[in-house]
Amino acid sequence: MTSQLPFSENVKVRFRDLDAQGHLYFANYLVYGDEVLGAFMEQLGLDIMDPLVAPCLIFTVNIHCDYINEVGGNSEVRVAVGYSRLGNSSADAVFELYNSGNGTLLAKGGLTQVFVDPKTRKSIPIPPFYKANMLRLQPTLAD
Structure with missing residues (x-):
């Protein structure tokens, strides 16, 4: 299976990412x-790593994962990422995790971002x- 999302990177599952049962700890899917998503945002020109010079802050107000x-x-x-909705001051980002070897979908989820004035x-x-x-990159979001 392949993703239709515009950006992806491979992530190595490290021992410290696992739970006591030997599989990825549930919160790490979100991590x-x-x-x-942060790397994608940087590619889109939004560097928020330095809040003193960033044009905005981004608050995550909702998150879910299947x-x-x-x-x-x-x-x-x-890990593939993109956006599913653009509003005036908020956007819904989505992510999908796939097995890099065989393409099996492992998880999918999303989060709502609110763009905030730093001051x-x-x-x-x-x-x-x-x-x-x-x-x-995602022209259908304009619809």
Whole structure:
């Protein structure tokens, strides 16, 4: 199975990522999705690693994950990310985890991001350059 999402990276499942049963600890599915989403956001021009110079902060206000297949240790997963909805001041990001070897879908989920002014901590419109870059890679979001 292959993803239709615009960005992906491989992530090596490390021993420290596992639970006592030898498979990926449930919260780490979210960590993997968030890490790759952060790399995608940087590719789209939004560097939020330095809050003193970032044009906005991004608050995650909702997150969910559906676990479909087990992820064992000493494996590699391909994490695909993109957006499923763009609003005025919020966006829904989605992620999918696949077995890098055979393409099996392992998990899928999403989160809602709210774009926030760093000083007032109130929601603001999605920065225009960032929204334009999202739409360039995912034009169907404009519908």
